[in-house]
Amino acid sequence: MAVTSTDSPTPGGRADLLRACRDAAIAGLVTLGMMLPLIGFRTVQNINNELVLETRPGLLLTMILIVVAGSLVISLVIRPWRQRKAAAHVAGESVQRAHVRATIAKYLTPFAIGFVLVYPILSIVFAGWQGSVKWVDNFGIQVLIYVMLGWGLNIVVGLAGLLDLGYVAFYAVGAYSYALLAKEFGLSFWILLPLAGCLSAFWGILLGFPVLRLRGDYLAIVTLAFGEIIRLVLINWVSFTNGYAGISGIPRPTFFGIPFNANDDGFAAVFGLEFTPMYRTLFLYYVIVGLALLTAFVTLRLRKLPVGRAWEALREDEIACRSLGVNTTNTKLTAFAMGAMFAGFAGSFFAARQGFISPESFTFMESAMIVAIVVLGGMGSMIGVAIAAVAMIGGTEIMRDMDFLKQIFGNSFDPTQYRMLLFGLAMVLIMIWKPRGLISTREPSTFLKERKTVAASFVKEGRG
Amino acid sequence: MSSDAILRVEHLTMRFGGLVAVHDLSFTAKKGEITALIGPNGAGKTTVFNCITGFYKPSEGRVALRHGDSAQWDQLESLTASSLRSRMHGDGALFLLERMPDYLVTQKARVARTFQNIRLFRGMTVLENLLVAQHNSLMVASGFTLFGVLGLPNYARAEHAAVDKAAMWLEKINLTDRADDPAGDLPYGAQRRLEIARAMCTDPVLLCLDEPAAGLNPRESAELNDLLLSIKNEIKTSVLLIEHDMSVVMQISDHVIVLDYGTKISDGTRDQVRNDPKVIAAYLGVDEDEVAKAEAEVGL
Ligand SMILES: Nc1ncnc2c1ncn2[C@@H]1O[C@H](COP(=O)(O)OP(=O)(O)OP(=O)(O)O)[C@@H](O)[C@H]1O
Ligand SMILES: [Mg+2]
Numbered sequence: 001m002a003v004t005s006t007d008s009p010t011p012g013g014r015a016d017l018l019r020a021c022r023d024a025a026i027a028g029l030v031t032l033g034m035m036l037p038l039i040g041f042r043t044v045q046n047i048n049n050e051l052v053l054e055t056r057p058g059l060l061l062t063m064i065l066i067v068v069a070g071s072l073v074i075s076l077v078i079r080p081w082r083q084r085k086a087a088a089h090v091a092g093e094s095v096q097r098a099h100v101r102a103t104i105a106k107y108l109t110p111f112a113i114g115f116v117l118v119y120p121i122l123s124i125v126f127a128g129w130q131g132s133v134k135w136v137d138n139f140g141i142q143v144l145i146y147v148m149l150g151w152g153l154n155i156v157v158g159l160a161g162l163l164d165l166g167y168v169a170f171y172a173v174g175a176y177s178y179a180l181l182a183k184e185f186g187l188s189f190w191i192l193l194p195l196a197g198c199l200s201a202f203w204g205i206l207l208g209f210p211v212l213r214l215r216g217d218y219l220a221i222v223t224l225a226f227g228e229i230i231r232l233v234l235i236n237w238v239s240f241t242n243g244y245a246g247i248s249g250i251p252r253p254t255f256f257g258i259p260f261n262a263n264d265d266g267f268a269a270v271f272g273l274e275f276t277p278m279y280r281t282l283f284l285y286y287v288i289v290g291l292a293l294l295t296a297f298v299t300l301r302l303r304k305l306p307v308g309r310a311w312e313a314l315r316e317d318e319i320a321c322r323s324l325g326v327n328t329t330n331t332k333l334t335a336f337a338m339g340a341m342f343a344g345f346a347g348s349f350f351a352a353r354q355g356f357i358s359p360e361s362f363t364f365m366e367s368a369m370i371v372a373i374v375v376l377g378g379m380g381s382m383i384g385v386a387i388a389a390v391a392m393i394g395g396t397e398i399m400r401d402m403d404f405l406k407q408i409f410g411n412s413f414d415p416t417q418y419r420m421l422l423f424g425l426a427m428v429l430i431m432i433w434k435p436r437g438l439i440s441t442r443e444p445s446t447f448l449k450e451r452k453t454v455a456a457s458f459v460k461e462g463r464g
Numbered sequence: 465m466s467s468d469a470i471l472r473v474e475h476l477t478m479r480f481g482g483l484v485a486v487h488d489l490s491f492t493a494k495k496g497e498i499t500a501l502i503g504p505n506g507a508g509k510t511t512v513f514n515c516i517t518g519f520y521k522p523s524e525g526r527v528a529l530r531h532g533d534s535a536q537w538d539q540l541e542s543l544t545a546s547s548l549r550s551r552m553h554g555d556g557a558l559f560l561l562e563r564m565p566d567y568l569v570t571q572k573a574r575v576a577r578t579f580q581n582i583r584l585f586r587g588m589t590v591l592e593n594l595l596v597a598q599h600n601s602l603m604v605a606s607g608f609t610l611f612g613v614l615g616l617p618n619y620a621r622a623e624h625a626a627v628d629k630a631a632m633w634l635e636k637i638n639l640t641d642r643a644d645d646p647a648g649d650l651p652y653g654a655q656r657r658l659e660i661a662r663a664m665c666t667d668p669v670l671l672c673l674d675e676p677a678a679g680l681n682p683r684e685s686a687e688l689n690d691l692l693l694s695i696k697n698e699i700k701t702s703v704l705l706i707e708h709d710m711s712v713v714m715q716i717s718d719h720v721i722v723l724d725y726g727t728k729i730s731d732g733t734r735d736q737v738r739n740d741p742k743v744i745a746a747y748l749g750v751d752e753d754e755v756a757k758a759e760a761e762v763g764l
Contacts, residue, residue, distance in 0.1 A: 307603070322519075322570075323519075325571035447643075
């Protein structure tokens with residue numbers, strides 16, 4: 001009786017093979033149908049300026065073979081491998097992996113903060129004073145602005161579970177608040193920073209009121225519209241915002257009153273240093289580091305306070321929240337206000353750093369980018385959001401100068417043009433591999449005996 | 465007669481469009497008692513709960529609750545005539561629940577509830593579930609977040625007390641070992657008990673339970689009886705209970721109200737209700753005459 005099961009090829013195996021071949025054949029046929037008109041034929045001009053039809057059977061065949069091979073690999077290699085992995089997962093192998101992951105998580109935060117602090121020094125050492133401007137400014141500051149925006153939106157989407165697609169509106173409010181107030185009244189950066197935060201928070205509450213009753217997709221649509229409204233107002237209220245032309249000549253931040261310029265009362269002269277624009281960049285870098293750390297600190301604190309717990313409870317079950325006496329209106333409004341406030345900080349920093357702002361900087365694409373960072377990072381996880389911001393913003397920035405790709409794809413290849421394509425591809429891959437984001441587990445806010453992370457499958461996703 | 469009532473429901477009617485889910489229902493729940501609300505499926509029991517706890521606004525009728533001594537009821541008519549939701553009087557107060565939004569019913573009037581289909585915060589730990597229930601007192605202690613962010617010690621003390629209270633309830637419902645596990649990971653019976661403990665953490669004077677024994681096995685059901693009796697006897701919280709499981713209703717309730725098609729068909733002690741032909745008819749789905757005939761045949 002035992003013989004039958006060992007000797008003959010298992011019927012399951014043969015069926016799998018047959019199915020794999022059938023799938024591959026179908027995929028090949030579909031490719032043929034689709035690619036035949038697209039790749040199979042081409043019109044070219046001959047010497048007499050006439051159009052002639054050229055057939056390209058070789059290229060077509062290559063395409064089809066690639067698809068067939070891919071399909072076979074998926075059904076014969078990847079799928080069984082995933083099934084085996086799933087089986088092993090059930091068997092409890094994951095406990096050890098969870099332990100390793102916890103250890104990494106423990107040391108990751110101090111390491112990351114340390115690295116962020118010494119990063120400019122490292123870049124000066126490796127790239128020199130001239131070369132490091134790009135690394136600190138375009139890369140470091142840019143990434144940190146998005147880390148901060150991601151963390152701010154994380155309060156609204158990740159913790160409170162309210163999907164906000166118009167987050168960039170608050171970023172814009174912060175930026176324009178700083179720009180207009182600094183130009184009109186000559187107030188300093190450090191006064192305007194909290195003021196811009198308050199104004200943004202106010203607008204957050206203003207948006208919060210009408211959308212209190214909305215959930216999920218409806219909430220997303222209304223917040224998206226809100227973002228567009230703010231942008232359109234910025235474009236059309238020309239007398240106030242200068243419309244498309246934007247606002248230029250925004251006062252740059254000073255080092256507690258000492259400007260960063262080449263004059264005698266400038267930063268370099270006062271401290272007896274040789275003038276270089278790098279000092280301002282360094283100063284701005286450490287300001288945004290400070291702001292981002294403030295965001296992280298406040299968010300972590302809030303998570304352990306009743307408001308933070310109420311946000312998460314709201315994400316989990318709003319009706320149960322109300323049955324426990326939680327005022328869900330206030331809870332939602334504080335989430336919107338907190339998120340908007342951090343966007344306002346980031347916005348006024350952005351305006352101070354650029355010296356020029358226009359509505360172009362606050363398009364829906366920016367909101368989408370920030371939401372993508374939060375989703376990819378794993379909603380609710382601060383480390384995940386930071387990693388996602390580094391990967392997405394840093395990744396796209398790095399792709400701007402990947403000239404080595406020219407050597408592979410030929411000189412006509414312009415890597416910057418493929419930035420968005422690669423970016424989209426990476427996002428699709430991550431969503432297949434980790435549909436709930438890079439770090440999808442949840443850290444409990446407190447514990448009785450032992451801190452255990454909550455598995456992703458229990459945690460609700462922020463869908464409003 | 466109903467002066468020892470804690471809750472008075474009077475002429476409550478709830479319509480959903482053309483459907484009358486509850487029709488002209490009046491009953492009282494006495495202080496310190498377990499009052500059971502029973503009836504066949506779709507009788508309108510959950511709707512009554514939703515009206516009491518502010519989730520629905522009743523089409524008609526009055527739902528009044530008192531804190532403190534029974535002299536509070538003297539205020540009822542004058543409070544109803546005013547446009548107020550509640551009135552403090554001496555060391556008690558009177559609340560008109562139908563005028564209050566759902567969260568205030570819990571926060572101010574101290575009526576807590578559970579749900580027929582369990583509503584826990586599944587992604588939060590068991591302990592966190594019990595802490596969310598103490599939101600309002602912790603919110604005050606954290607100076608509405610301000611002191612909390614600054615990390616002042618009096619918030620830390622309040623949080624400590626809240627955790628202690630949660631631990632006390634975990635002990636009571638036998639879930640101390642699972643305190644740090646996600647609530648969604650608990651077995652069904654434990655989830656039911658946790659939901660009751662969570663409601664109790666809001667310090668209610670009236671606890672409304674919507675079918676707490678649904679889906680429990682006989683042993684769990686017996687444990688539930690003990691838990692409810694201890695809530696009644698030790699913590700002295702009045703309980704309003706919707707239940708299908710007659711072994712629960714008949715063992716622990718002091719007073720039973722029977723609903724059918726949104727109207728009250730019987731009201732009395734468990735023995736009175738048990739022998740009421742109308743109730744038997746409603747539950748068996750036959751006419752009263754037939755019940756009487758059948759009873760005569762078996763010699764009841
Ligand atoms: N929000 C609503 N909208 C419309 N009809 C409703 C609503 N809530 C309840 N009903 C209707 O009211 C009637 C009573 O429902 P209810 O849920 O109160 O019954 P129940 O006694 O709790 O029944 P069960 O024992 O099945 O829980 C039902 O016919 C139901 O369909
Ligand atoms: Mg019901």
